[in-house]
Amino acid sequence: MDRLATRLVTSAVVYPVVTRDDRPDELLMGVFDGDGEYVDRTATDRRSGLRGSPIPQDLLPEIDDGDVPEAVYAGDLHMHYGHFLLESLARLWYAAEHPELPIVWTAAHSWGDDESFRPWQREILDILGLTNPVRFVTRPTRFAALHVPDIGYRYDDWIHPDHARFLARHVGPPREPGRRIWLSRSAIDSDVRDVSAEAAERHLRAAGWFVIHPERLSVREQLDHLSRAEVIAGEEGSAFHGVLLLAELEGRRLRVIRRRGPEHRNFRTIGEARGLEQDFHSLAGERILRAEGREVTKVNRSAAALLDALDEPPALPSPPRPGDRAAAAVARSRGVSRLLVVGARTAYPAATSGARTALVVSTRLEEDPRAYRSLAGRVDELPFAQYAELFVTEPQPYELIRVCGDDASAVVRDVDDTAAFSDEGTVWLLDDDVPGNSAAAELRARGSFAVHRESVGDDAVLRVERA
Numbered sequence: 001m002d003r004l005a006t007r008l009v010t011s012a013v014v015y016p017v018v019t020r021d022d023r024p025d026e027l028l029m030g031v032f033d034g035d036g037e038y039v040d041r042t043a044t045d046r047r048s049g050l051r052g053s054p055i056p057q058d059l060l061p062e063i064d065d066g067d068v069p070e071a072v073y074a075g076d077l078h079m080h081y082g083h084f085l086l087e088s089l090a091r092l093w094y095a096a097e098h099p100e101l102p103i104v105w106t107a108a109h110s111w112g113d114d115e116s117f118r119p120w121q122r123e124i125l126d127i128l129g130l131t132n133p134v135r136f137v138t139r140p141t142r143f144a145a146l147h148v149p150d151i152g153y154r155y156d157d158w159i160h161p162d163h164a165r166f167l168a169r170h171v172g173p174p175r176e177p178g179r180r181i182w183l184s185r186s187a188i189d190s191d192v193r194d195v196s197a198e199a200a201e202r203h204l205r206a207a208g209w210f211v212i213h214p215e216r217l218s219v220r221e222q223l224d225h226l227s228r229a230e231v232i233a234g235e236e237g238s239a240f241h242g243v244l245l246l247a248e249l250e251g252r253r254l255r256v257i258r259r260r261g262p263e264h265r266n267f268r269t270i271g272e273a274r275g276l277e278q279d280f281h282s283l284a285g286e287r288i289l290r291a292e293g294r295e296v297t298k299v300n301r302s303a304a305a306l307l308d309a310l311d312e313p314p315a316l317p318s319p320p321r322p323g324d325r326a327a328a329a330v331a332r333s334r335g336v337s338r339l340l341v342v343g344a345r346t347a348y349p350a351a352t353s354g355a356r357t358a359l360v361v362s363t364r365l366e367e368d369p370r371a372y373r374s375l376a377g378r379v380d381e382l383p384f385a386q387y388a389e390l391f392v393t394e395p396q397p398y399e400l401i402r403v404c405g406d407d408a409s410a411v412v413r414d415v416d417d418t419a420a421f422s423d424e425g426t427v428w429l430l431d432d433d434v435p436g437n438s439a440a441a442e443l444r445a446r447g448s449f450a451v452h453r454e455s456v457g458d459d460a461v462l463r464v465e466r467a
Contacts, residue, residue: 004150004162006094009033012146013063014137015055016109017076028055029106031073031148042148044076044087047156047265052076060109063140068102068133070145077105077136082238084121085245086153086266093166094149095132101147102133111138123219127170127245156265164273167244170220172227175251181210181225183234188215191297194235194257194286199363199381200303206366207312214239231255233310236263236280244270254278255310259296260288281309287390299390302369302381317348318367323431324348326459327402330429331355336400340421342384342414343404347372355400361387364404385417397423402461404431408438415443415464428464429454436462 011034018028027050031042036057043052072095078084088105095103107115117134125134152163182204185193194200201211210229214222222242226232233255234240240256243249254276256263263280271278283305290297300306307314324346331339331353339355341347343362350358351372361380369379380387388395401418405411415428422428430436432453440462443449452463 001160004093004152004160006147006149007039009039009146009148011142011144012039012073012148013140013142014073014104014106014146015057015060015140016106016111016138018055018059018109023053025050026053027051027076028053028059029076030054031146032057039148041151042073042075045151045154046087047154049155057140060140063142066104066135066141066143068135069143071102071104071135071143071147072098072132073146073148074103074105075151077107079118079121080238081120082241082266083155085124085238085241087155089124089128089167090151090153090163091149092128092130093152093163094147096128096130096166098147099131102135103130104135104137104141104143104146107136107138109138111136120219124245127219127223128167129169153269157269159269159273161273164244168247168274170223170227170245171247172224174228175230176228177230179210179229180208180231180233181212181229183232183237183239184211184213185235185237185239187213191290192259192295193237194298194300195289196299196301196382197235199365200300200306202366203303203307203368204310204312206368207307207315209233214242219245226252233257235259236267240267241270243274243276249274249276252276256280257306257309258282259294260291260298264294283309299382299386301387301391302379304369304379307368307370314370315368317351317371318346320348321345322433323404323429323436323459323461326432326454326456326461327429328352329456329459330454330461330463331400334400334427338396338398338400340398340401340418342401342418343410344402345404347375347379349402350378351375353400359398362404364406384414388417388420395420397421397426399425400427400429402429403439405435405439408435408442411435411439412442415439424466426466430462430464432460432462440464 013032029043031039038054074091078088152160186197212225231253235257236259286298286300288298327349337356339353339358341350341360345366347360350360359378361384403414440451444451450465450467454463
């Protein structure tokens, strides 16, 4: 591969980024020389996504003079972490060699006067040792001399080895053998993620994983987590791309859960450039709720497929919680053949009830959803209403329905939501705790339910029947 080079353009006009409804797939932008000719390869150059095109100059006819005579052209300024890291830094290898020259990014023409760098962007420049002054172009601006470096990264395509070496600056703490981190997307301000991930993260923590929320950390803190880890896993996203900034990556392994279909090629590009071991997984049973290109919202019925993909061995069942033994005993004494358990912390009642058909639906499950082999495929870690909406076409009645919850309103809600899965003989079991007793009182006050306390040894549940 040829070495990266730069061009010097005199009397250069840098145009901001303009988008138009009549050209929806293009980013109109670019640099024009003193003769008004477009300077080749100054619009965003990508293999996929919105592509840069030379802007018609008559769209923005007024040209300002730059406040500095000479600068380095940096291309399109992105405010998204991944795109900034891969594309907005792609020409800065040259700026690092010339700290006296200002960096000029072309920003969106629609930017207001109060727009500026985010703190994390300045931190990345600091990590890279870039002390150059910074300029943002939001109106056509002329510079007497403009250095136009080659891009060191072409999005979705390739990275130049010299640029990869330029980015690999952060010296983090040493790798800790056995340390596994999960790059969580559960707290991001977006639904481009697995919206059921909180349950999976609870099980990962229980298995010894460190769950990291990158957006809550500084860039250096993120990089230090990556540096200490032996295994870095998570849903496909730009937080993984931070590995480009690490000076040393020997012995790290990336385990990526795909959004939908093949993983983005950026992962392959980065992995090959830095010699990373990577594997990619699509989870069986996931349901796509919305998909527009790479923006995918989905749910997984339980964490079982994820735990299997990460080679996490099934954990042993947890000890029964209060009410579990009593609920199982009631099911056995009644000879129940169909049992539904909602909101429980363990699957013990379903696994030991003797019911031919037992289903657990709970976002509160504390034990591994694979803990009982007899319940394989019968544990869903979703809100019951969402489970019913997404995965049930014709509800069938259950003889016994156990409902647990953190507060009375949640218990009453789930009793009401499970009504479609009941018939005249269905019995509900509630926990004999504060939420259960408060919910039972509310149901009794409706006049359509009778409530009885049922003790089994030193355990008890509340039996709720239609009056």
